[in-house]
Amino acid sequence: MQPDDGSRPDLGTVPDAVFRLDAEGRFTYVNAAAEFLLDKRAEDLLGHTAGDCFPAAVNSLAEERYWQVIADGQPREFDFFFEPQQRWYEIRVFADPPGISVFFRDVDSRYRADARREAELRRFASVLEALPSATVLVDSDGRIVTGNRAWESTLAVPQRSLGVPGSDYLEAVRTGLAPSDVEAIDAGLRRLLAAPTGTVPVTFDHEYPRSTPTTSSWFRLQASRVELSQRVVITHTDITERVRSEQALAWRARHDELTGLPNRGTLLDLVAAALAAGSGEEGPRVALLVLDLDGFKTINDSLGHGIGDQLLRQVGHRLAAALRPGDAVGRLGSDQFVVLAHDCDSAEAAGLAFRLQSTFTRPFPASGISVPLSASVGVAVAQPDARDPHQLLSDADAAMFAAKSMGRDRVRLFTPGLREAARWRLEVATRLRDEAVDQLVVHYQPVVRLDTGAVEGVEALVRWQHPERGLLPPDTFLSVAEETGQIIPITRWLLAETTRQAAEWAAQGLPLRMSVNVSARHFAAETLVRDVRLALRESGLPPDRLVLELTETSIAEDPTRAEDQLKVLRRSGVRVAIDDFGTGWSSLAQLFALPIGILKIDRSLLAAAEQVTGGESGAVLTAIVALTRTLGIQAIAEGVETAEHLRMVREAGCDLVQGWLLGHPMPAADVPGWVRGVQDAGGDVCALAAAGTPLRAVR
Numbered sequence: 001m002q003p004d005d006g007s008r009p010d011l012g013t014v015p016d017a018v019f020r021l022d023a024e025g026r027f028t029y030v031n032a033a034a035e036f037l038l039d040k041r042a043e044d045l046l047g048h049t050a051g052d053c054f055p056a057a058v059n060s061l062a063e064e065r066y067w068q069v070i071a072d073g074q075p076r077e078f079d080f081f082f083e084p085q086q087r088w089y090e091i092r093v094f095a096d097p098p099g100i101s102v103f104f105r106d107v108d109s110r111y112r113a114d115a116r117r118e119a120e121l122r123r124f125a126s127v128l129e130a131l132p133s134a135t136v137l138v139d140s141d142g143r144i145v146t147g148n149r150a151w152e153s154t155l156a157v158p159q160r161s162l163g164v165p166g167s168d169y170l171e172a173v174r175t176g177l178a179p180s181d182v183e184a185i186d187a188g189l190r191r192l193l194a195a196p197t198g199t200v201p202v203t204f205d206h207e208y209p210r211s212t213p214t215t216s217s218w219f220r221l222q223a224s225r226v227e228l229s230q231r232v233v234i235t236h237t238d239i240t241e242r243v244r245s246e247q248a249l250a251w252r253a254r255h256d257e258l259t260g261l262p263n264r265g266t267l268l269d270l271v272a273a274a275l276a277a278g279s280g281e282e283g284p285r286v287a288l289l290v291l292d293l294d295g296f297k298t299i300n301d302s303l304g305h306g307i308g309d310q311l312l313r314q315v316g317h318r319l320a321a322a323l324r325p326g327d328a329v330g331r332l333g334s335d336q337f338v339v340l341a342h343d344c345d346s347a348e349a350a351g352l353a354f355r356l357q358s359t360f361t362r363p364f365p366a367s368g369i370s371v372p373l374s375a376s377v378g379v380a381v382a383q384p385d386a387r388d389p390h391q392l393l394s395d396a397d398a399a400m401f402a403a404k405s406m407g408r409d410r411v412r413l414f415t416p417g418l419r420e421a422a423r424w425r426l427e428v429a430t431r432l433r434d435e436a437v438d439q440l441v442v443h444y445q446p447v448v449r450l451d452t453g454a455v456e457g458v459e460a461l462v463r464w465q466h467p468e469r470g471l472l473p474p475d476t477f478l479s480v481a482e483e484t485g486q487i488i489p490i491t492r493w494l495l496a497e498t499t500r501q502a503a504e505w506a507a508q509g510l511p512l513r514m515s516v517n518v519s520a521r522h523f524a525a526e527t528l529v530r531d532v533r534l535a536l537r538e539s540g541l542p543p544d545r546l547v548l549e550l551t552e553t554s555i556a557e558d559p560t561r562a563e564d565q566l567k568v569l570r571r572s573g574v575r576v577a578i579d580d581f582g583t584g585w586s587s588l589a590q591l592f593a594l595p596i597g598i599l600k601i602d603r604s605l606l607a608a609a610e611q612v613t614g615g616e617s618g619a620v621l622t623a624i625v626a627l628t629r630t631l632g633i634q635a636i637a638e639g640v641e642t643a644e645h646l647r648m649v650r651e652a653g654c655d656l657v658q659g660w661l662l663g664h665p666m667p668a669a670d671v672p673g674w675v676r677g678v679q680d681a682g683g684d685v686c687a688l689a690a691a692g693t694p695l696r697a698v699r
Contacts, residue, residue, distance in 0.1 A: 140230035259316035262330035271389035287349035294408035296335035446663035453684030457513030499539035543573030570595035603639020
């Protein structure tokens with residue numbers, strides 16, 4: 001380093017690189033920092049011109065600025081890219097007569113970082129422009145720097161003048177927003193800007209509605225700090241359709257889609273709130289009324305689900321119109337409705353139930369026809385300490401079941417005894433899913449030929465050997481099994497057990513035809529054909545020794561599906577019987593279109609014929625038997641309990657008969673001995689029964 005005279009200060013301690021040039025452009029001084037950056041020793045520079053030492057700088061911006069300062073004495077500051085080193089320098093040139101002093105520093109890293117940021121910003125701007133949502137860039141003062149075309153065209157704000165660059169962002173979006181949303185957006189942006197530079201980028205999301213005099217819309221704001229910057233990019237996405245869809249879904253989740261009434265979950269919430277609001281010694285004074293339409297399934301089956309849906313909507317409207325102010329009605333599902341009544345004791349709840357029933361006195365018009373409807377109503381009034389909405393609904397449901405059992409169009413108030421009946425139904429449902437199938441047993445009732453009195457076969461009747469209650473008849477548990485779907489595994493077990501038993505008897509020289517009852521649920525599950533084939537294959541019983549008994553109503557639920565499955569079974573040799581004929585509502589044309597081979601005439605027709613005709617064979621009974629013979633179908637009269645019944649069915653021309661007069665249901669172990677006892681007594685069960693021989697005692 002060498003100063004050109006002692007009058008000038010020593011620049012060796014200056015942190016910047018410094019050199020001096022005289023009026024001819026020769027180096028007169030170079031400090032250590034300049035030696036390092038220029039990559040040359042001072043002795044190689046002093047006395048030489050800059051052009052000689054650095055030919056690449058000749059005619060460059062640097063040379064031009066040097067001569068300008070020498071000429072006019074005005075300082076210059078500029079950035080210069082020195083190609084040999086491929087680096088950027090920040091250069092400041094000052095007049096230092098008779099020459100100049102040049103201060104320079106290496107800013108390559110900063111310059112390249114700035115360049116990268118600028119490139120990033122350019123790329124960011126292009127990305128911003130490609131976004132479909134209205135998007136803006138906001139500086140650290142909350143002012144809009146720029147916006148994309150979507151922002152400029154819609155501005156996401158009602159007033160266009162507020163969203164232009166340089167305007168305040170919050171003022172631009174404030175119009176139409178709730179004050180709480182404006183505060184949330186302001187706080188979120190402040191948090192973004194307060195985050196230290198260089199930290200992991202954070203984001204801010206907020207959804208808000210905007211209301212104008214003509215419209216309501218929803219937006220999702222997503223804000224993110226630009227990395228290594230004090231700017232924030234904010235995107236506004238119109239989510240109006242999504243929010244409206246979510247609102248619609250939420251409404252549907254709380255309401256019944258068919259009637260628009262509150263659904264079960266909503267009603268339980270309302271009941272819980274009503275029970276919690278109750279205070280004082282009287283308690284909540286809340287009542288629930290469960291209404292179940294009488295015979296609605298038959299209406300659905302006969303008139304179609306379209307008309308059924310119309311009727312359900314009308315029922316909901318009528319019930320809603322009949323309520324007191326403050327009460328609520330909802331649909332539990334299927335043909336059940338529930339009413340929540342406030343400030344109601346037992347007498348008032350009963351009065352309300354009868355008033356609601358009166359709404360059914362007028363028929364319901366649907367698709368040009370007038371349909372009469374009635375409802376059975378169960379009423380439960382909350383006790384003073386009641387807080388469980390499910391229990392209150394369960395009590396009202398139990399009362400409704402009791403009203404149903406009393407007959408149609410009845411009202412029943414809940415009593416503690418009904419709760420026990422409901423608990424029994426729950427116990428049955430639970431046990432049927434667990435160990436109860438292993439506790440089932442089968443009793444067999446003889447089916448007898450009327451012409452010879454010989455035992456033709458048996459009907460399998462399932463019983464439950466309950467560990468605490470003893471042997472239970474089917475009406476105590478099969479209805480619950482039907483409701484819960486457990487009837488399918490029960491029937492599957494019954495098919496396996498009865499076909500095995502029939503094959504065992506046949507091996508013992510006792511070839512009895514086995515009749516097994518099948519539920520409509522099996523048709524819906526579409527496993528009946530497979531289950532029957534599996535039982536026959538595993539037992540070895542010939543298909544023609546198995547009779548499947550189905551009720552009219554079970555077939556009427558889905559006649560097409562039933563017909564398809566029954567045809568497959570009939571082709572394999574299995575016989576099909578219609579049970580309880582005369583109690584259902586099926587069409588004869590539909591019924592006889594099925595591949596049936598046996599028609600079982602219900603005992604109710606026998607009783608009716610006996611009562612109406614005074615002991616003479618009823619014309620209806622005779623006509624039914626004649627019709628079956630015309631179609632090549634066997635007729636079985638069931639429920640024959642007296643000698644008079646036996647005479648009537650014989651005169652009507654029935655083929656087969658069963659009933660307590662001829663033989664009680666008995667365990668499998670008793671059947672062979674009973675049949676042999678009949679054979680030993682002459683083999684004619686009908687003659688023995690008519691003579692009063694105690695057939696149960698014949699062994």
